[in-house]
Amino acid sequence: MNTSLSRAAAGIAGLVAILLMVPLVAMQFTSEVNWGIGDFIAAAALLFAAGMTYHLATRHSRSRAHRNVVLLLVLAVLGVVWAELAVGLFT
Numbered sequence: 001m002n003t004s005l006s007r008a009a010a011g012i013a014g015l016v017a018i019l020l021m022v023p024l025v026a027m028q029f030t031s032e033v034n035w036g037i038g039d040f041i042a043a044a045a046l047l048f049a050a051g052m053t054y055h056l057a058t059r060h061s062r063s064r065a066h067r068n069v070v071l072l073l074v075l076a077v078l079g080v081v082w083a084e085l086a087v088g089l090f091t
Contacts (some may be wrong), residue, residue: 004059008052008055008059009052012048012051012052012055013048015047015051016044016047016048016051017044019047020040020043020044020047023035023039023040023043024040042085046078046081046082046085047078050074050075050077050078053074054070054071054074057070057074058070058071
């Protein structure tokens with residue numbers, strides 16, 4: 001892996017860790033959020049995969065429109081997968 005890709009992966013992993021602090025902290029204050037270790041692993045994998053997909057698909061793009069389209073597509077797929085895992089949207 002080259003240096004810029006490693007740096008991007010580390011940055012995305014850091015952002016994922018920060019995002020996962022939200023449910024972790026919420027679990028300390030309410031019983032409405034009840035995640036297990038598997039939930040955190042699945043969320044981390046999904047968020048990291050989405051971040052890396054966006055980075056890899058846009059790293060050579062100079063067009064803001066292209067980056068925005070890729071962002072919308074990645075977020076749409078992430079949202080559908082997240083909803084399916086959370087509540088069984090398609091079952």
